[in-house]
Amino acid sequence: MIERGDDLIERLLAGVEDDSANQLLNLVFAGYPVDNLRRLTHSDEPIAVKSGAWIISELGDHSAAMMGEVAWLLGHPLRESRFWAVDAVLVGATTEDGETIAKAVALITDPDEAVRWNVLRLLARIPLSHLIASLPYLHDPHLLQLVTWLTSMDTERISTQSIVRRLSSADRLTRMVAGAAAARLAPKSTYPLEQAAAAEDQEVSSFATSELRTRRVH
Amino acid sequence: MATPASCVPATPKLDRQLDELTWELCGAVPGPVGLLCGVADMIEFGPPSLDLSDPNDLVAIGMMTDGGRGRAPEFAAERLALRGDGKVHGPIPDHVPDNWSKDDLEQVKSDLETSIATRKEEQERLGEDPQHRWRLTEEEQLLKQIEKKLSGS
Numbered sequence: 505m506i507e508r509g510d511d512l513i514e515r516l517l518a519g520v521e522d523d524s525a526n527q528l529l530n531l532v533f534a535g536y537p538v539d540n541l542r543r544l545t546h547s548d549e550p551i552a553v554k555s556g557a558w559i560i561s562e563l564g565d566h567s568a569a570m571m572g573e574v575a576w577l578l579g580h581p582l583r584e585s586r587f588w589a590v591d592a593v594l595v596g597a598t599t600e601d602g603e604t605i606a607k608a609v610a611l612i613t614d615p616d617e618a619v620r621w622n623v624l625r626l627l628a629r630i631p632l633s634h635l636i637a638s639l640p641y642l643h644d645p646h647l648l649q650l651v652t653w654l655t656s657m658d659t660e661r662i663s664t665q666s667i668v669r670r671l672s673s674a675d676r677l678t679r680m681v682a683g684a685a686a687a688r689l690a691p692k693s694t695y696p697l698e699q700a701a702a703a704e705d706q707e708v709s710s711f712a713t714s715e716l717r718t719r720r721v722h
Numbered sequence: 723m724a725t726p727a728s729c730v731p732a733t734p735k736l737d738r739q740l741d742e743l744t745w746e747l748c749g750a751v752p753g754p755v756g757l758l759c760g761v762a763d764m765i766e767f768g769p770p771s772l773d774l775s776d777p778n779d780l781v782a783i784g785m786m787t788d789g790g791r792g793r794a795p796e797f798a799a800e801r802l803a804l805r806g807d808g809k810v811h812g813p814i815p816d817h818v819p820d821n822w823s824k825d826d827l828e829q830v831k832s833d834l835e836t837s838i839a840t841r842k843e844e845q846e847r848l849g850e851d852p853q854h855r856w857r858l859t860e861e862e863q864l865l866k867q868i869e870k871k872l873s874g875s
Binding site: 524622 | 852
């Protein structure tokens with residue numbers, strides 16, 4: 505197994521784009537050392553880095569062991585790397601990983617739209633205790649204020665009206681975090697999310713529409 | 723791979739929390755319980771003959787680390803449970819395990835539908851990504867097989 509896994513890593517390091525990453529993922533599930541993925545994530549080959557990030561995001565809650573690596577990937581120049589690293593934070597981070605969670609949350613201002621969309625998904629789905637753990641590490645005071653507001657959802661101090669009001673705020677970040685709040689509230693009431701889907705802000709609207717679509721699969 | 727006779731076949735309808743604990747002990751990163759089970763199996767049956775290019779054998783290896791709960795070579799439905807990111811994680815079996823009940827089939831079907839929708843959404847946002855496409859295809863194939871089995875055809 506080790507030899508086969510090492511071969512797959514070599515293929516990815518050489519930039520081969522086939523099903524090697526998926527095969528390697530299956531080998532990791534079967535016991536291939538997850539630490540070896542660092543060879544991919546620290547490579548200069550984009551396909552290797554993307555593959556490593558994707559595999560870590562697919563490990564589910566077992567990506568917890570790779571949170572140090574996830575923090576590195578969150579700051580990587582490759583958009584795919586940052587995208588998958590946000591997913592890894594969502595499924596693998598614990599309350600011990602506040603700094604890494606904060607790094608992922610801060611990507612809400614990422615230049616790439618897909619990364620920002622995934623951060624909204626993170627804000628909409630991550631356990632509030634994990635979000636609270638990130639607060640001491642959020643350096644942007646405005647973002648800290650917004651995320652603190654979001655974490656007050658567990659005490660139900662956030663009303664439907666306050667979310668809807670924020671969806672039309674003049675401040676872009678406020679609208680985005682309100683979109684995430686609307687998605688968080690969706691299991692109780694879909695009204696704010698429906699309002700978000702109809703919002704003028706295209707990014708918030710697109711996120712809310714995708715959340716409604718995914719939730720309506722059943 | 724031979725089914726260890728010492729293991730009592732378990733139904734997939736077991737407490738999800740217990741399964742999570744087993745994952746912790748012997749999931750992707752083999753832990754002591756899983757290793758013990760694997761070693762015990764090898765003592766009893768000899769080293770398995772495995773083809774590592776065969777996904778069935780990969781799943782079988784995973785089952786060797788199943789904490790001695792007797793799931794080898796069948797695949798535990800709970801492992802395909804939906805996670806917080808709206809996707810199922812873990813190895814995808816290449817056929818529907820015979821020991822899945824109707825409830826298991828319906829649960830996995832529902833989870834796969836959500837997972838596939840999420841993955842398609844991600845693909846739409848991020849752009850076509852071959853590695854993600856492979857995973858998506860595996861999930862779609864399993865879903866089709868489950869639908870076929872549920873329809874009785």
